Amino acid sequence: xxxxxxxxxxxxxxxxxxxxxxxxxxxxxxxxxxxxxxxxxxxxxxxxxxxxxxxxxxxxxxxxxxxxxxxxxxxxxxxxxxxxxxxxxxxxxxxxxxxxxxxxxxxxxxxxxxxxxxxxxxxxxxxxxxxxxxxxxxxxxxxxxxxxxxxxxxxxxxxxxxxxxxxxxxxxxxxxxxxxxxxxxxxxxxxxxxxxxxxxxxxxxxxxxxxxxxxxxxxxxxxxxxxxxxxxxxxxxxxxxxxxxxxxxxxxxxxxxxxxxxxxxxxxxxxxxxxxxxxxxxxxxxxxxxxxxxxxxxxxxxxxxxxxxxxxxxxxxxxxxxxxxxxxxxxxxxxxxxxxxxxxxxxxxxxxxxxxxxxxxxxxxxxxxxxxxxxxxxxxxxxxxxxxxxxxxxxxxxxxxxxxxxxxxxxxxxxxxxxxxxxxxxxxxxxxxxxxxxxxxxxxxxxxxxxxxxxxxxxxxxxxxxxxxxxxxxxxxxxxxxxxxxxxxxxxxxxxxxxxxxxxxxxxxxxxxxxxxxxxxxxxxxxxxxxxxxxxxxxxxxxxxxxxxxxxxxxxxxxxxxxxxxxxxxxxxxxxxxxxxxxxxxxxxxxxxxxxxxxxxxxxxxxxxxxxxxxxxxxxxxxxxxxxxxxxxxxxxxxxxxxxxxxxxxxxxxxxxxxxxxxxxxxxxxxxxxxxxxxxxxxxxxxxxxxxxxxxxxxxxxxxxxxxxxxxxxxxxxxxxxxxxxxxxxxxxxxxxxxxxxxxxxxxxxxxxxxxxxxxxxxxxxxxxxxxxxxxxxxxxxxxxxxxxxxxxxxxxxxxxxxxxxxxxxxxxxxxxxxxxxxxxxxxxxxxxxxxxxxx
Numbered sequence: 140x141x142x143x144x145x146x147x148x149x150x151x152x153x154x155x156x157x158x159x160x161x162x163x164x165x166x167x168x169x170x171x172x173x174x175x176x177x178x179x180x181x182x183x184x185x186x187x188x189x190x191x192x193x194x195x196x197x198x199x200x201x202x203x204x205x206x207x208x209x210x211x212x213x214x215x216x217x218x219x220x221x222x223x224x225x226x227x228x229x230x231x232x233x234x235x236x237x238x239x240x241x242x243x244x245x246x247x248x249x250x251x252x253x254x255x256x257x258x259x260x261x262x263x264x265x266x267x268x269x270x271x272x273x274x275x276x277x278x279x280x281x282x283x284x285x286x287x288x289x290x291x292x293x294x295x296x297x298x299x300x301x302x303x304x305x306x307x308x309x310x311x312x313x314x315x316x317x318x319x320x321x322x323x324x325x326x327x328x329x330x331x332x333x334x335x336x337x338x339x340x341x342x343x344x345x346x347x348x349x350x351x352x353x354x355x356x357x358x359x360x361x362x363x364x365x366x367x368x369x370x371x372x373x374x375x376x377x378x379x380x381x382x383x384x385x386x387x388x389x390x391x392x393x394x395x396x397x398x399x400x401x402x403x404x405x406x407x408x409x410x411x412x413x414x415x416x417x418x419x420x421x422x423x424x425x426x427x428x429x430x431x432x433x434x435x436x437x438x439x440x441x442x443x444x445x446x447x448x449x450x451x452x453x454x455x456x457x458x459x460x461x462x463x464x465x466x467x468x469x470x471x472x473x474x475x476x477x478x479x480x481x482x483x484x485x486x487x488x489x490x491x492x493x494x495x496x497x498x499x500x501x502x503x504x505x506x507x508x509x510x511x512x513x514x515x516x517x518x519x520x521x522x523x524x525x526x527x528x529x530x531x532x533x534x535x536x537x538x539x540x541x542x543x544x545x546x547x548x549x550x551x552x553x554x555x556x557x558x559x560x561x562x563x564x565x566x567x568x569x570x571x572x573x574x575x576x577x578x579x580x581x582x583x584x585x586x587x588x589x590x591x592x593x594x595x596x597x598x599x600x601x602x603x604x605x606x607x608x609x610x611x612x613x614x615x616x617x618x619x620x621x622x623x624x625x626x627x628x629x630x631x632x633x634x635x636x637x638x639x640x641x642x643x644x645x646x647x648x649x650x651x652x653x654x655x656x657x658x659x660x661x662x663x664x665x666x667x668x669x670x671x672x673x674x675x676x677x678x679x680x681x682x683x684x685x686x687x688x689x690x691x692x693x694x695x696x697x698x699x700x701x702x703x704x705x706x707x708x709x710x711x712x713x714x715x716x717x718x719x720x721x722x723x724x725x726x727x728x729x730x731x732x733x734x735x736x737x738x739x740x741x742x743x744x745x746x747x748x749x750x751x752x753x754x755x756x757x758x759x760x761x762x763x764x765x766x767x768x769x770x771x772x773x774x775x776x777x778x779x780x781x782x783x784x785x786x787x788x789x790x791x792x793x794x795x796x797x798x799x800x801x802x803x804x805x806x807x808x809x810x811x812x813x814x815x816x817x818x819x820x821x822x823x824x825x826x827x828x829x830x831x832x833x834x835x836x837x838x839x840x841x842x843x844x845x846x847x848x849x850x851x852x853x854x855x856x857x858x859x860x861x862x863x864x865x866x867x868x869x870x871x872x873x874x875x876x877x878x879x880x881x882x883x884x885x886x887x888x889x890x891x892x893x894x895x896x897x898x899x900x901x902x903x904x905x906x907x908x909x910x911x912x913x914x915x916x917x918x919x920x921x922x923x924x925x926x927x928x929x930x931x932x933x934x935x936x937x938x939x940x941x942x943x944x945x946x947x948x949x950x951x952x953x954x955x956x957x958x959x960x961x962x963x964x965x966x967x968x969x970x971x972x973x974x975x976x977x978x979x
Contacts, residue, residue, distance in 0.1 A: 151184045159188050159195075190262035192347075193217055215239060218333070224259040225340050232332040234325075237293040260340050265347040268330050269374060269434075279326035279333075294325060305396050327351070327376060343367070351376040352431070353403065355410045362417045370428040373411050373450075375440040408446045415453045424455045428466065464488060475503045480510040487518040487558075509533075511552070518558040524568045530576030552576075556583040564594060564627065567604040574606075578614045588624040599627070603649075606632035614639055618669070621646040622679075629678050636687075637665040643693075648676035652702050653710045666690045674698045680778070688764040695768050701776035708801035708878075709776040762786040763819065775799040779878065780807050784815045787868045787894065796871050796895075800878030810881040810907070816865040816889050825859050860885060871895040872922075874902070877929070881907035887916035897922050904929035910975065914942045918962040923971040934975040944973055 146154075159171060174185040194217070218239045222231060231240070268279075294300050303324035304317060331354045338345055342364035349372045350358055411431065418426050429450050431442035442450075451469035456477040461484055463471055468488035471478055486508075508514070509529040533549050540547040554577035559569065570586050588603065603624050606612045612632075617639045622629060629649045636645070645667075664686040671693055675683050680699050688694070701709035762783040769790040774782055779798045787793065800809050814830060823829075874895055882890070882905050891898070898920050903913075905928075913928055920926075936946070944956040957970040965971070 148184055151181070152188065155185050155188050187262050190259055192265035192267060193221070193259075193263065194268065195265075221260050221263070221337065224257065224261075225336070226258075229336070229340050231336055233297070234293070234299075234328055235332050235336060237290055238329055260337060261344060263337055263341055264344055266334055266337050266345060267347055267349045267372075268334060269349045269372060269432075279329045290325075294321070299325065299328075305392075306400065331376075346370065348372070349374060351434075352407045352411060355407050355414060359410060359414055359417070362414060363421060365418060366422055366425070368418060368422075368426055371415070371426065371430075373429075373431040373442075374434045375431065375442055376434040408443070412446070412449050412453060415450060419453060419455055424458065426454065427458070429454055430466070461485070462487070472503050475505055475507050480507060481512055483511040484513050485516045486511070486514065487516070512550070514552050514554055516556040516558075517554065518556075519560075521559055521561045521563060521565050521569065524565070526569055527572040527576055531572050534576045551579065553580045555580055557581065558583075558585040559587070561586065561588040561624075564598055565603070566598070566601045566627075567607070567630075570605065570622075571607075571612075574612050574614060578612065578617075580616065581614050582616050583619040584614075584617065585619070585621040586623070587621075588627060594627060602628040602630035604630040604632075606635035606638075612638045614641075616641055618642060619644045619646075623647070624649045626650065631662065631679065631682060633660065633663045633682075635662070636667075637663045640666055641669055642667050643669050644672040645670060646672070646674045647679035648674070648702075649678050650702050651677035651681075654678075654681060654712070656712055656716050662687075664689075668692065670694055672696045676700045677702050680776070685760045685764075688766070692765060693768055694766050696771040697766075697769060698771075698773040699776075699778040700773065703775075708799075708803060708805075711777050711780050711800075711802040711804070711807050713804070714807065764789050766790040767792065769793055771795040773797040775801070780809065784811070784866065784894075785819055787866045788819050791868055792870045793868055794870055795873045796868075797873075797875040798877075799875075800880065802878075805879070808879045808881065811886050811890075813860050813863070813886060813889060816886075816894050818864045818866055821864050823859075823863055826863070829859055860889070865889055865893040867893065868895050869897050871898055873900040874898045877902065877904045880905040883907050884909075884912035884916065887913060888919065891916045892919035896920060899924045901926040903927070906931060910934055910938060911942045914939075914944065914973070917971075917973075918964070920971075921964045921966050923965070924967060924969070925972050925974075927974045927976070929976045931977065933977055939973075939975075947972060 155171070155174065158174075171185055171189045175182050175189075194214075222235070222240065225231070294303075300321050303321050306324065331351050334348075334350065335354070335357065338348060338358075339361065342361050343366060345365060346367055347370045348365070348368060352373045352375050354376075355373065415426065415429050431447060431450055433441050448469055451467075452473035454470045454473075456474040457467055457471055459479045459482050460467060460471070461482050463483060463486045465488060506529065508517075508526070530552065534551070537547045537549065537551060554573070557570075557573050557577075565588070570584065573584070574581065586603075603622070605622065607630060612635050618641055620636075620639060620642060621644070623646070627649065628651055629647060631647075636642075639645075659681050662682050662684050664684045667687060668690050670691045673691070673694060673696065675698070680701065683699070701711075703709050760778075760781055760783075762785050764786070766786075766789055770792060772786075772790070772793055772795070774797070780800045780802070782798050782800075800807055812833070814833075880903070887908060896919055899922050901917065901920065901923060905913075910928065910930060910932055913930070917923060917926055939945070939956055943958050943960060943962075945959045947955040947957050954974055954976075956973040956975075961970055
């Protein structure tokens with residue numbers, strides 16, 4: 140260690156390598172080059188890192204002309220520097236000499252063949268040109284190189300252009316220009332020859348190597364010298380995945396050439412296996428990574444599956460891996476018994492499986508999960524119900540030992556995250572086993588069920604059962620529970636969610652479409668103070684007990700919905716079923732028929748007056764929760780039908796509001812009245828008199844007419860409703876209210892002028908008002924950008940012109956309109972865009 144520079148070499152290497160990684164995506168290595176001038180000690184520590192992969196500082200694509208002008212001369216100098224440092228007598232291919240060792244490097248400097256004083260090629264340990272494109276703009280193909288007249292002349296004189304056109308038939312059939320085919324083929328040959336030149340001269344020091352698959356033959360003899368090679372990548376570089384276009388037929392010569400190329404491809408793949416096996420035999424446990432990829436940007440050919448398997452299986456057993464994933468799964472599966480799994484923390488072969496198109500990993504052959512004592516995360520397809528039986532047995536024995544005061548034989552595996560994809564029928568046992576065995580450490584559970592065969596009646600009845608066995612759920616740290624089933628219903632024990640007191644995300648969905656209220660098995664109310672995201676669809680949604688929302692003060696997103704696979708609208712039970720479902724448990728139900736003097740029901744006040752007070756069994760939705768952090772609300776099915784606007788009082792920060800009351804039967808209408816928007820507990824001296832007048836007016840008018848279309852009759856009242864205090868939710872930016880809603884002009888004025896005046900995106904399907912009154916009311920929305928109305932009335936340009944709307948001149952559509960004169964108070968410089976649709 141130099142006394143003038145007291146930092147140890149090891150520490151200095153860490154600093155320099157950090158700088159090298161930071162500059163990996165920059166066009167040059169100016170920072171590292173500056174270190175070369177600091178001192179001899181720093182110079183000697185920097186040079187090996189700078190030249191281990193000297194081309195890594197090149198951009199993935201050289202891009203525009205300015206970059207080519209600035210970077211290409213430096214690249215040519217670098218290549219020439221490496222060539223000139225090669226040992227005397229080292230053969231260099233003629234095409235390399237023609238491309239890099241002839242002519243000027245740039246406009247100002249002329250190449251002088253003076254050998255450098257240092258063998259720079261000996262510092263190269265990684266030869267990886269996979270990131271450098273062989274297409275136009277790349278390192279090996281650009282106007283300053285392959286387009287240079289002297290280089291083109293060389294290609295013509297040596298007959299390479301003719302050979303390229305014949306060998307590149309599989310590329311040429313895509314109707315490329317012949318000149319492009321020639322230059323890409325020349326760039327590919329330049330890359331192959333440059334890799335070979337650097338590797339042949341310095342084989343004993345190469346650690347990482349990328350070999351074009353069609354160039355593999357000459358590397359077989361080089362294997363005995365590649366003694367420190369630890370990673371090799373084979374590129375499928377010839378684009379041999381043939382695809383004819385427009386019925387083109389090949390000539391006999393072309394067909395023969397294609398068949399020859401295919402036979403060469405198969406031979407190259409076999410030699411790839413031979414290369415790997417030979418290296419592993421000569422240098423055991425040295426080559427740990429071998430892969431075969433298509434040549435990005437230059438080939439449409441993927442390595443066949445069987446050769447991927449054989450390649451990875453030829454590698455030695457993994458040495459104490461910390462993860463089993465797409466890169467080493469086959470290698471592990473080939474020699475599972477000899478692999479030490481004590482340090483494995485993560486298992487995730489799913490990305491490998493999706494690439495090779497198989498629904499499950501290659502069979503390991505023997506149980507192995509019990510050997511992964513440090514396992515924290517696992518992501519796998521469903522194997523079988525007994526996959527985690529070993530963990531259940533261990534947990535039972537552990538509990539027995541602790542109860543008896545003995546030292547347990549095994550410490551519990553600290554599993555934290557489980558992600559299982561079900562591609563065949565399963566009924567929840569595996570998830571229940573995981574919870575019982577690892578419940579004390581689990582933080583994340585995800586179970587995703589895809590499509591499978593048609594289920595039997597018995598299987599449908601079983602469903603995907605959660606917590607419905609003798610192994611109770613005890614997961615004090617669980618923060619995310621995601622269960623999504625497409626082909627089977629979820630059966631959840633009523634106490635399951637109440638045991639997950641630390642949940643931050645609850646996502647459960649199945650395909651349930653139709654149901655009866657008296658068939659619902661409601662969950663036990665839970666205390667979930669940390670819950671942030673709540674998404675329930677299907678069976679979990681109708682089983683959810685809304686009293687849980689009393690504790691979810693941190694909730695930010697809430698979606699309660701039913702499956703809409705059968706039609707665009709979900710199923711909603713008949714209205715009479717809601718009214719006749721008596722709560723047999725005695726208490727806890729909501730009495731929607733009883734009126735509170737301080738705040739009427741969110742359903743029509745006048746309809747409620749004529750309904751007896753009947754306690755409802757399902758659900759006890761009071762809509763009076765305090766959810767100060769709620770940002771997104773989305774409801775459909777019975778949840779949208781029974782929604783009450785009083786909820787907005789407890790959720791003042793909602794940004795995205797979507798409520799849909801559409802149903803299969805199209806019989807679930809909702810009427811919104813002035814009383815629905817009153818602040819909870821609000822009192823006014825004339826409130827009772829106003830509500831009584833409203834009742835009498837609607838009895839005369841008739842409820843049926845309210846759903847027939849636009850009414851907006853003259854209202855004979857004293858406008859006292861304008862003095863009332865209403866719920867205010869100024870944060871709402873997106874407001875979607877769809878289905879058979881009925882709102883008159885006064886309600887629209889309250890909604891847009893008092894309740895949610897900051898709406899930017901508005902979508903409604905409603906009745907009880909005219910197009911004109913809806914447009915007039917929207918003028919209160921001073922930030923409105925887009926507004927869409929679906930209404931029973933026909934909409935004409937003449938009608939819209941009467942309210943100041945004209946066709947949108949900046950759009951080709953004839954169904955979009957803007958105000959010809961901006962409404963008073965609008966703050967946005969661009970007029971709002973209106974669109975209309977008739978739903979009859």
